[in-house]
Amino acid sequence: MTISLEALRRCSIAVDLGAARTRVYLRRTGLIVDEPTVAAVNTHTGGLIAVGALAERMTGRTPEHIRVVRPVSNGTVVDIDMAQRMLRLLLGNKLRRAWRRRPLVSAAVCVQHDADPLAQRAAVETLTGIGAKRVELVDTLIAAAVGCGLPVERPEATMIVVCGAATTQVAVLSLGSIVAAERVPVGGETVDHAVVQYLRNEHALMLPSQAVRPLQLLLKNSADGAPAPPSTEVHGRDVATGLARTVRIDVGSVRSAIRTPLTGVLDAIGTVLRRCPPDLVADLADRGIMLAGGSAVLPGFDTMLREATGMPVNIADHPDVCAVEGLGAMLDGKVQPLLLDAMVS
Numbered sequence: 001m002t003i004s005l006e007a008l009r010r011c012s013i014a015v016d017l018g019a020a021r022t023r024v025y026l027r028r029t030g031l032i033v034d035e036p037t038v039a040a041v042n043t044h045t046g047g048l049i050a051v052g053a054l055a056e057r058m059t060g061r062t063p064e065h066i067r068v069v070r071p072v073s074n075g076t077v078v079d080i081d082m083a084q085r086m087l088r089l090l091l092g093n094k095l096r097r098a099w100r101r102r103p104l105v106s107a108a109v110c111v112q113h114d115a116d117p118l119a120q121r122a123a124v125e126t127l128t129g130i131g132a133k134r135v136e137l138v139d140t141l142i143a144a145a146v147g148c149g150l151p152v153e154r155p156e157a158t159m160i161v162v163c164g165a166a167t168t169q170v171a172v173l174s175l176g177s178i179v180a181a182e183r184v185p186v187g188g189e190t191v192d193h194a195v196v197q198y199l200r201n202e203h204a205l206m207l208p209s210q211a212v213r214p215l216q217l218l219l220k221n222s223a224d225g226a227p228a229p230p231s232t233e234v235h236g237r238d239v240a241t242g243l244a245r246t247v248r249i250d251v252g253s254v255r256s257a258i259r260t261p262l263t264g265v266l267d268a269i270g271t272v273l274r275r276c277p278p279d280l281v282a283d284l285a286d287r288g289i290m291l292a293g294g295s296a297v298l299p300g301f302d303t304m305l306r307e308a309t310g311m312p313v314n315i316a317d318h319p320d321v322c323a324v325e326g327l328g329a330m331l332d333g334k335v336q337p338l339l340l341d342a343m344v345s
């Protein structure tokens with residue numbers, strides 16, 4: 001069964017419920033929500049204290065009666081009730097106004113390429129619970145490819161790698177459909193974990209989770225092309241004594257620690273290419289790989305893929321929001337007719 005653009009044009013909102021971030025696109029308006037998929041709950045009363053960025057800032061800093069929860073894990077809604085409550089708060093008045101204008105609303109939601117029926121059902125229930133009368137499921141890979149501006153409807157190959165927080169999905173598309181795809185449990189979270197483990201093992205230092213991103217940013221060359229410094233100071237807690245400690249670390253070693261988990265993505269690319277007909281693989285030699293997802297900008301990721309595959313690698317203009325923007329473009333009727341792989345509510 002296929003989903004037509006016709007069905008998507010009847011949808012009022014497009015939703016991408018990611019492990020790290022929740023994004024909502026309102027038809028003819030644009031992105032109205034882009035917040036962490038996090039909620040803070042009072043365990044005594046069960047009430048929500050905060051959602052989104054505010055709740056994320058509370059991580060690791062809460063008293064006993066407050067719990068910070070993530071209702072989406074590995075790209076699947078694992079706590080439907082919490083996801084609905086979080087979405088209601090994030091959408092607030094913006095949704096209520098749209099709902100009033102058009103109460104029998106349909107919603108489109110991105111789901112992972114190989115989402116099982118339970119994961120699909122969880123996505124549908126989350127949206128119906130906040131008022132959607134009908135929910136269209138669209139493969140994240142197709143939505144992201146559209147959002148990156150790839151010519152997915154043409155009879156030629158395009159390769160997309162969507163690198164999110166918990167997973168990376170790789171696909172070759174042609175004629176609006178997925179020819180071959182693979183998903184690996186590697187993403188920004190895996191990379192953060194690798195950095196934390198490196199500091200723990202090599203320097204006996206526990207790094208607060210909020211300190212990982214600034215450290216990753218140090219690995220990048222600066223905007224004017226100046227190379228990253230060879231070493232830097234990192235503040236954390238000594239594993240043995242529990243006291244605050246500062247160590248000087250070699251930036252190159254952190255870079256290697258990051259590269260190790262990312263080799264899983266290389267394997268996935270190899271698997272997808274092996275499953276593709278030779279004609280399509282030949283197309284990709286020129287067109288190369290398009291990187292999307294928040295982790296596409298990880299320092300050195302594109303260079304690593306370029307060196308390992310020998311193919312051109314490009315990062316989408318706005319890699320983090322490609323999927324929801326692509327879905328939004330379909331809602332707004334900005335996309336040429338194409339056949340979408342079947343995924344129905």
Ligand SMILES: Nc1ncnc2c1ncn2[C@@H]1O[C@H](COP(=O)(O)OP(=O)(O)OP(=O)(O)O)[C@@H](O)[C@H]1O
Nearest residue numbers: 018019020021075164165166167188189293294295
């Ligand atoms: N500037 C950056 N440098 C490095 N990593 C980044 C940067 N910005 C975002 N990320 C990483 O991107 C990830 C979030 O990406 P994205 O928003 O695509 O995830 P998601 O869609 O919620 O996840 P998933 O697709 O796994 O459900 C986080 O793990 C974050 O660490």
